Each structure stands twice: as C-alpha cells, then as structure tokens.
Amino acid sequence: MIHLLLSIVLSSFLFVIFKYFEKFRIDNLQAIVVNYFVAFSIGYGTTTENVHFTEIPAQPWFYGVLFLGFLFIFLFNVMALTAQKAGMSVVSVAGKMSVIIPITFGIIMYNESYGIVKILGILLALISVYLTSKKDSSNFDSKYLYLPIILFIGSGILDTTLKYIENNYVSDGGLELYSASIFFVAGLIGVLYISVLSFLGKVKFQFKNIIGGIVLGIPNYYTIFYLLKALEMDHFETSTVFTINNVAIVSFSTLLGILIFKEKLNVRNWIGVALSIIAIILVTLKLG
Numbered sequence: 001m002i003h004l005l006l007s008i009v010l011s012s013f014l015f016v017i018f019k020y021f022e023k024f025r026i027d028n029l030q031a032i033v034v035n036y037f038v039a040f041s042i043g044y045g046t047t048t049e050n051v052h053f054t055e056i057p058a059q060p061w062f063y064g065v066l067f068l069g070f071l072f073i074f075l076f077n078v079m080a081l082t083a084q085k086a087g088m089s090v091v092s093v094a095g096k097m098s099v100i101i102p103i104t105f106g107i108i109m110y111n112e113s114y115g116i117v118k119i120l121g122i123l124l125a126l127i128s129v130y131l132t133s134k135k136d137s138s139n140f141d142s143k144y145l146y147l148p149i150i151l152f153i154g155s156g157i158l159d160t161t162l163k164y165i166e167n168n169y170v171s172d173g174g175l176e177l178y179s180a181s182i183f184f185v186a187g188l189i190g191v192l193y194i195s196v197l198s199f200l201g202k203v204k205f206q207f208k209n210i211i212g213g214i215v216l217g218i219p220n221y222y223t224i225f226y227l228l229k230a231l232e233m234d235h236f237e238t239s240t241v242f243t244i245n246n247v248a249i250v251s252f253s254t255l256l257g258i259l260i261f262k263e264k265l266n267v268r269n270w271i272g273v274a275l276s277i278i279a280i281i282l283v284t285l286k287l288g
Contacts, residue, residue, distance in 0.1 A: 001202060001233075001234070002124075002271040003227075003229035003230040004226070004227075004228045004230035004233075004236070004241060004244060004245060006222065006226040007222075007223050007226035007227040007245060008130045008229060008244075008245060008249055009252070010064065010219040010220075010222050010226065011149070011223045011245075011249045011253075012249055012252040012253040012256055013214070013219055013256070014069075014219060014220060015214050015253040015256070015257075016044040016224065016256055016260060016287045017212075017215060017219070019060045019257075019261060020196045021212055022068070023284075024208065024212070025156045026208055026209055026212040027067030027075075027203075027204075027206065027209045028080065029080075029194065029197075029203075030194065030205065030206075030209035030210075031085075031191075031192075031209050031210075031212035031213040031216055032076060032190065032213065032216065033187055033194060034209065034210050034212070034213020034214065034216075034217065035069050035073070035213040035214070035216040035217035035220055036183040036184070036190060036217070037184070037187045037213075037217070038179070038213060038214050038216075038218065038221070039083070039179075039180065039183035039218075039220050039221035039224075040180045040183040040184040040187060040215045040221075041180075041223075042180070042217070042218065043176045043179045043180025043181075043183075043221055043225070044176070044177065044180045044242075045175045046176050047173075047174070047176035047177040048173045049173055049174050049176075053175060054145060055123070056177070056181055058067065058229065059169075059174075059177075059181075060088050060169040060211075061165050061166075061170055061178055061181075062181070064161065064164075064165040064169065065165075065181045065182050065185055066177070066185055067161065068158065068161055068162065068165070068182045068185070068186075069162075069181075069182055069183075069184070069186040069188070069189060070110055070185070070186075070189060071157065071158045071191065071281060072158075072183075072186035073108025073181065073186050073190050074187075075151065075154045075155060075158065076152065076163060078147060078150055078154065079091055079095065079151060080201055081114060081147055081149040081280075082094065082144075082148055082151055085144040086144050086148060090148050091148070091151065091287040092133035092250060093129060093130050093133045093134070093147075094146070094148035094152045094155070095151055095152070095155045096129045096133075096155075096247070096249070096250050097126050097129050097130065097152065097246075098151070098153070098154075098156035098159070099125070099126075099151045099154070099159070099242045099246040099247075100122075100126065100156065101155075101156025101157065101158070101159065101183045101237070102156060102159040102163060102242045103122060103159055103200060103239040103242055103243060105163075105164075105209075105238075106163075106237060106238035106239040106242070106260035107239060109164075110237070110238060112215050112238060112239050113237065114239075116280065116286075117285055118239070118240075118283055119280055119286075120282055121227075121243065121278075121279045121280075121281070121283035122239070122243055122279070122283060122284025123245050124275050124276075124278055124282065125246070125247040125275075125276065125279035125283065127250070127272075127275055127281075128247055128250070128273070128274075128275035128276035128279055129246065129247055129250050129272070130267050130272070131269065131272025131275065132254050132269050132272030132273055133250060133254075133270055134253055134269070134277065135271070136270075144243060146238075148184045150192045159242060161227065162223045162224075162227075162231075163228075163231050165210065166178065166228050166231065166232075167177070167198070167231075175225065175232075176225065177230065178228075179221065179224050180221075180229060181214040181222070182248035183220075183221065194199070206253060208274050227245060229239075230245070236284075239283075240283050240284060243279070243280075244280050244283060244284065247276045247279055247280060248276065248280060250259025250272075250276065251272075251273050251276040251277070254269065254273060255273070256258035
C-alpha cells in the first residue's frame, strides 16, 4: 500500500512543479526532455540487474518500451494542445477518466472481480474526477473534441500497456531498468523533436529549463516506479490500483492547489472530492 501512496503523492506534486514552471517561465518541452534523461539515470543507476546499457535492446520488453516511449512524448504534446484549446479541466477529466480502459482490461484479461460494490465505486470515481476538475468557466470549442478523445484513449492504452508488459516480460528485480528505459526512449524522441524545432528557429535554450528538468525528473521517475510496484501487490487487483491512483491524484492535487496556490473550489468541486473518498473506500472493500 505504501508504494501506491507514494505514487499518488509524487504524482500530485508534479502538478505543483508545473505550476512553478509557469511562474518562472520554464519551457515545458525542454524541461520534460531533460526530466526523461534524469529519470533514466536514476533507474539505470539503481537497477539490481546486471545488464549493460548496450544489452537493453535484447530485453524481451524492449519493443514495448519503444511504443511506451513514443506514447509518453505524443501524449505530452496532446495534453499541451488540449490545455490550450479546451482548458486544464478538460485535460484532467480526459486523462484520468481513461482509467476505465485498464480497469476493463484487468477484468477481461486477468478475470478480476467486478461485484456491484466495486462497480459502484468505479462509477463514483469517474463522476468524482469530472466534478473535481470541472471549473465554473469553460470556453470549450466542440471542433476540438477530437483532442480529449485522443488523450482519453491514449492515456488508457499507456496505463494498460505498462501493466501488461510489466506482468508478462519484466523479470524480478528488473523494474528499475524497465522504467528507466521507457524514459530513455521518450527522451531520445524528445531530443529529435526539439532538434527539428531548433532547426526551424522555434526553440530558445535556457539553463533554467535544465534545472527545471532535474527538479521534475526525480519525482517523475518514482511515480512510474512506485505505480508499477503497486501493480505487483497480490492483495490489490489492477482495476483497484488504477481506480485509487487516478481518483486520489485528482483529489490530492486539487487540495494542494488550495493549500499552496490558494485556488478556489466551487460546491461541485467539493462534492467531487467527497465522492472520491467514498469511491476509494468502495473499490477497496472485499465485497462482491
């Protein structure tokens, strides 16, 4: 359980870091690419597997990691575009409600339980994500509807693939190297992307972006690592872990926004937070 709690707390603090990025005018793309290499360095440096860097392509999970690394960069850009065109609340709802995809996968693929109490908890979790993220003002243009749809599907596929590869191809003690390699591939793709933008004269490099990437990379690595460790727990099913993780991140990051940035919540947001607590209780109950 401690691994899941650590993943939730660290994931929530990533939102705080991004808030400070905005305050100090740190370029998100540059910082995120740096963060990928920082995360890779941590994972590769702490792995217990005796695997040389050049042997990584021979690992059974390598091709899956190539796909995941691409998804990391692709979804980052979709998130940024969705935030610009539809607002942060739409990003949060689309990204976190995608939990329904790995939940469904877990029930079908691993024959996980889906009793009435658990289903009720999952439904309440989805409602709570929507209510907690929904702000009073919205300028959503329906012509950009495809963006949150892509984000919803992509985020669900990312979570599902992470679990599937870890469950079927990652050896005991190999979690650090697996996690690190995803970040390394994402970082390489990010470098290529930035190189193109630089060639077109659309990128201005600043040292503060490197510092921001280092600050982001340390907790970001452990959010993935601890989530994967939580998915290894025998007493919690995949559907339960993903439900708790997603709904708790939305609620906790919202509360951090109140405490640190003095953000205001409307009645609908508070109802969402309350429902998220009920949802977590229901999906963890050992009832039918």
